[in-house]
Amino acid sequence: MKKIILFSLALTLIFSCTKRFDDMNVNPNSPIDVPSQMLLANVIASSSYSLELRSGLIITDQWVQYTKSTTYMEEDTYNARNDRMDAIWSTLYNQSFEDCVLAIEKAKADGQANNQAVGLIMKGYIGYNLTMLFGDVPYSQACQTTQQIITPAYDAQLSIFNSIIAELNEAIALIGNTTEATAVEELASYDYIYYGRMDRWKMFANGLKLRIYLSMNAGGVDKTSEINAILASSDIFQSSADEAKMTYVTSENPVYQWINPSSSRRTDFRMSNTIVDYMMGSSADSTMPADLRLTVYANPVSSGADSAKYVGGRNGESGGIAEASTIGSFYNPSTPCYLMSYTELLFIIAEMDTTNATKYENAVTESFLQNGLTTTDATTALADPKFAFNSANGGKLVGEQKWVALFGQGNEAFNSWRRTGYPKLAPSANATTIQGFVPRRIAYNTDEHNLNSASLSVGVANLTPATDYISSKVWFDRLHSNNFGNK
Numbered sequence: 118m119k120k121i122i123l124f125s126l127a128l129t130l131i132f133s134c135t136k137r138f139d140d141m142n143v144n145p146n147s148p149i150d151v152p153s154q155m156l157l158a159n160v161i162a163s164s165s166y167s168l169e170l171r172s173g174l175i176i177t178d179q180w181v182q183y184t185k186s187t188t189y190m191e192e193d194t195y196n197a198r199n200d201r202m203d204a205i206w207s208t209l210y211n212q213s214f215e216d217c218v219l220a221i222e223k224a225k226a227d228g229q230a231n232n233q234a235v236g237l238i239m240k241g242y243i244g245y246n247l248t249m250l251f252g253d254v255p256y257s258q259a260c261q262t263t264q265q266i267i268t269p270a271y272d273a274q275l276s277i278f279n280s281i282i283a284e285l286n287e288a289i290a291l292i293g294n295t296t297e298a299t300a301v302e303e304l305a306s307y308d309y310i311y312y313g314r315m316d317r318w319k320m321f322a323n324g325l326k327l328r329i330y331l332s333m334n335a336g337g338v339d340k341t342s343e344i345n346a347i348l349a350s351s352d353i354f355q356s357s358a359d360e361a362k363m364t365y366v367t368s369e370n371p372v373y374q375w376i377n378p379s380s381s382r383r384t385d386f387r388m389s390n391t392i393v394d395y396m397m398g399s400s401a402d403s404t405m406p407a408d409l410r411l412t413v414y415a416n417p418v419s420s421g422a423d424s425a426k427y428v429g430g431r432n433g434e435s436g437g438i439a440e441a442s443t444i445g446s447f448y449n450p451s452t453p454c455y456l457m458s459y460t461e462l463l464f465i466i467a468e469m470d471t472t473n474a475t476k477y478e479n480a481v482t483e484s485f486l487q488n489g490l491t492t493t494d495a496t497t498a499l500a501d502p503k504f505a506f507n508s509a510n511g512g513k514l515v516g517e518q519k520w521v522a523l524f525g526q527g528n529e530a531f532n533s534w535r536r537t538g539y540p541k542l543a544p545s546a547n548a549t550t551i552q553g554f555v556p557r558r559i560a561y562n563t564d565e566h567n568l569n570s571a572s573l574s575v576g577v578a579n580l581t582p583a584t585d586y587i588s589s590k591v592w593f594d595r596l597h598s599n600n601f602g603n604k
Contacts, residue, residue, distance in 0.1 A: 153232045156220035158307035160213050160239050165363050165454040167208040168246060168528055170371035172559070174386070175201055177527030180556050181520065181534055182391035182542055183414075184444065185432045187384055194433045195550040197587060199563055205250065206562035214243050215260040230291045231315055235308065237288035238322045241281040242456060245325060248277045249332070249532050250559045252591035253576035256280055268569045271576035274592035275336065278329045285322045289352075292319050309363050310456065320354050321361040323347050324457045327465050328532075335536040336593040341469075348466060354459045357487065361456035370452055372525070376444045387441035388415045390429030391542065396521060397427065398501040407501040413488045414524050415442040433545030447488070447525060455526055460484045464519040468537075471511030477518070478506065484522035513539055535594045556587040557594055 178184045179193045186193040192201065217240040224232035247254045256277045258269035272280070292315045311317045327347055330340035347353060354360055365373070375382045393415065398407025403426045404417060417425045421439060430437035455461075463480035470476055478499055485495035498504055506514060516539025523530040534542065535557060544553045558580075565573045566585075580589040 151219075151223075153220040153224040153227065153229060153236065154307040156216045156223070157232065157235055157239065158309065160216045160220065160236075160243075161309045161363060163216075164209060164213040164239070164243050164246075165456070166371045167205060167213065169454045170375070171201070171208060172205045172246075172250065173525070173527040174372050174375060176205075176559070177531040178386075178525075179389075179432060179527075179545075181527055181530045182389040182432055182545075183524055183527060183530070184386045185389045185430045185434075185437065185441070185545075187387055187430075187436060187438050187441075189385065190433070190435050190547070193545055194547045195545065195556050195587065197556070197560070199560070202559050203562050203564070205559060206247075206565070209243055209247055210254070210259070210562075214240065214247070217243060218260040231318075234288040234291040234315070235318060237284045237291075238318055238325070241285050241288075241322070241325055244277060244281050245329060246528060248274050249591070249593075250528065251561060251576075252558055252589075253277075253579050255572070268572055271572050273579060275333070275338065278333055281329060282326055285326055289319050289322050292316075310361055316352075317359050317361075319352050320359050321457060323350070323353050324361070324462060327353075327462070328457075328529075331465065331468070332532070332536060332593040335596065337596060344465075344469060348469065354457075354462045357459040357483070360459045360462075362453040362458070363456070364451055364453040366451055370448070370450050371454075372448050373450050373452065376448050383443075384438050387437050387443060388427075388429045389432050390441075391432070391540070392521065392524070393427055393429030393442065395503075395517070395540065398498070398503040400501075403427070407503065408498045408521070409490055409494045410485060410488050410498075410521065410524075413445055413490070414447050415445045418442055431546050433547045452525070457529075458487060458526075460487050460522050461519070461529070464515065464522060467515045468512075468519070471515050472508040473511075474506040474508070477511065477515055480515070480522070481518050484518070487522075512537070516540065535590075550588040551586065552588075554588045557590045558587055560587050561585050 174184075176192050176197060179186060180195075190196075191198045217236055221233055221236035221240065224230075224236055244254075244256055248256075253271045253273055254277065255269035256272040257280060258266045261269065306312075310321075327344060330344045330347075333340045334344075365371075374380055375385060377383060393411065396406050396408040396411040396414075397403070400407040403423075406412065406427055411427055415427055415429075418428050418440065423440065428441050430441035460480065460483045463476070463483050467473070467476040467480045478495075481499060481504070482492055482495040485491065485498070499506070504514070504518070516533070516537040519533055519537075520530055520540050523533065534540070542555050544550075544555050548554075550556060561573060561576070577583055577585050579592060580586075581595045582589055
């Protein structure tokens with residue numbers, strides 16, 4: 118297993134020695150050129166860290182009610198702190214996205230087709246997450262400082278989706294036509310996802326296209342035929358061996374730093390009663406859930422009246438350190454960061470045919486296997502009346518079970534919940550949003566308000582309502598006028 122390192126580019130570059138007098142004025146700690154593969158390595162590691170920790174654990178995991186806060190209640194009561202939201206923009210947009218743009222330019226200039234393809238795919242992945250979390254964002258003019266664009270325009274979300282699809286298609290074509298002698302020009306040692314397996318990068322690109330097409334469908338632009346064409350191809354995940362994930366080791370897993378028993382932050386989060394109660398199913402034994410994935414996601418309470426039981430706390434209520442279940446073995450030092458799982462692909466297949474019991478059961482079963490459980494465990498759970506397939510409620514069951522399966526992937530669960538309306542989430546206690554709605558987005562970066570306000574105002578105008586609130590809806594979300602009853 119390779120060790121993941123967040124690169125400090127000033128330390129990773131290797132400089133050749135020279136005796137030229139005019140080179141003596143060059144600062145060796147300020148590199149002027151960085152190979153594309155090093156930039157891409159940094160993009161993969163830094164974007165995973167930001168999405169899994171800064172956005173996922175701290176914010177969206179709580180908003181989709183996987184976990185709850187115990188002490189610092191701002192995000193859990195929908196009064197999200199600006200510095201927490203600003204950090205997501207600063208790392209994803211100002212750092213990872215910019216490195217992607219530079220890596221693509223350098224790979225293209227150096228004739229590294231596969232490096233360019235990986236850069237385009239990661240740019241699409243980061244761009245997708247930015248627009249899904251915030252709404253309209255700079256894309257076509259983003260990070261173009263060499264062209265002296267310092268106040269980039271905000272692109273409409275639909276335009277961003279179309280741009281990402283075009284660039285993913287470009288990446289797929291580059292992978293198919295490359296004449297490079299090696300699988301990836303100098304990248305295999307830096308590719309922390311696939312280690313140079315370009316066929317799997319192509320599969321991931323198609324998976325991202327599926328996510329985007331589903332979001333376009335939700336916004337009223339029918340992409341059903343495009344979705345079905347991808348699902349009918351062989352260039353999609355065929356098994357869990359193909360999924361896009363980055364595996365950490367020891368304390369480098371950013372989430373494990375927060376729930377490690379030896380960490381000072383271990384008391385910050387507990388399980389939410391929303392997911393715990395759902396996964397208990399129809400079980401009459403409060404120590405044995407109908408859905409055994411809960412035994413992976415959570416630990417039973419260790420003492421007190423509920424000792425040995427799986428208990429969640431109410432989102433928005435402080436405390437619960439001793440009374441609610443801690444996060445279980447799901448997070449350990451080697452728990453991977455999933456960019457996209459095979460389980461998610463199977464749920465997309467199920468979503469496209471919500472009257473098909475086999476597709477639903479295949480997706481649920483793969484989630485059990487992903488969590489180290491067995492097919493028999495899945496079959497037993499699927500026999501529970503709460504989870505058993507019913508074609509009349511197929512869409513609801515698929516949406517709810519996808520939410521369960523995406524545990525630990527709060528951002529994509531947040532996207533799926535807004536798009537499908539499942540599960541039906543009641544707002545947290547002490548909710549501070551307008552009308553008590555569950556949040557629908559992350560607020561824009563403070564620096565953008567201060568330094569790029571004219572461009573930002575165009576993005577804000579496309580929100581519903583046109584105010585930079587976390588309760589405003591982004592473009593793909595605008596059709597859901599009843600907010601799924603969440604008030």
